[in-house]
Amino acid sequence: MLRSVVSVRAACFALALSVPELVHAQRAPAPDVDPRIQKLVAAVSEQRLRELDTKLVSFGTRQTLSDATSTARGIGAARQWIHDELKRSSARLQVSFDTHQIAQQGRIFRDVELRNVMAILPGRSARRIYITGHYDSVNLGRGGQTALNAGTGTAIQSPADAANNEAPGANDDGSGTVLTMELARVFAESGIEFDATLVFMCWAGEEQGLIGSMAHAQKMAAEKVVVDANFNNDIIGNSVGGNGQIDGKSVRIYSLGPEDNMSRSLARYIERVAAVYVPSHRIRLMAREDRFGRGSDHSSFTANGFPAVVFREANENFARQHSAEDKLEGVDFRYLAQNARVNAASAAALALAPSAPKVTNERGAVLLTRNPSGYDANLSWAAVPGAVSYRVYWRDTWNNSWERSQVVGNITQSVLPGLSIDDWVFGVSAIGADGNESLVSAYVSQVRTMNPVRIAR
């Protein structure tokens, strides 16, 4: 776990010590944690998560096409409160509506002004890390998601009537919304100067087909904004499954493959950092985009070329989802707080670290050769601003998790003699002066495009 962090810290520390102390320091286990991140993680409040979700549920419904004019019920009142609450929580946050005029399409049964609610915490660089959840809710009628799963769901009334039905959405996705809001407060109030810019976003239109996140992500792609990660959270607060399974100590993280893209790198990163800062919580990495037949806003990011994952609770209760039964009693706030801490630790470490190294040249060719012997692994990468060292990783091609690594110093080329590039997967990360490490960029061989063979007549 984070051995590079250990060795870099130990080396910096050792310079200031006398010889006997140096010997002692080398023997003593070096700290594995960044105390600033520890403090930030400890600031996550279970009580505030409960208070925020209680208020969210009080709007009755947050359906994207519900009445937006009432100040007490519906999506208009809910989004205004989220906006104002984010503003109240820290003067360092730049809070605004991310507004899109959406035309009638699919489950959007009329043109609608859709508003995501956004809080930006500016960093030293413009590259962005998102923490997100969708604040809209939905009531699909009798049986909710259970009926849909069984194929027996019945549409309720007209779509317009359905839009104003009771849809408390305490867990779907009140849980992800209040997690996002609480982390906005915790990050802004930490006083930490992050390298990356953090964006805390509460989406609308998720239940109509990821509309709000897609409108935003496609705009970011068109404007060539650099997005390093999206930590999306959707249905993340229930610890009692509909099947009777109880689990408040693990969380599932889904990420779209293939196995060495940056979404998978992000998933591995969260597992590694969570083990340091939230050791009692188990991370279960899922090598697929999402659960069967279900989706969320992380897919709007991957569809636009941005790394993203979605956090999902360990055991779901389908009977509560997308119905009037998605109430506060179905949310375990102690469990939700633990999932918030996993998000907090890994997003903070990533936002403090340099960018991941680029391991391809301008033409997209991977910077990996067999030089000098013809049977070595020779890795090159582009220097990263802010990096003081790099760490090289490798693993068996059939394994999904990195097996071995070494810190190689402040260089941009490293040779592993006698290791066949055909038999191992290689990667490299950048380490900043404070010991925080970037995502790992993997050296991926390009997929060969095959043309059909022309057959002579």
Ligand SMILES: [Zn+2]
């Ligand atoms: Zn949802």
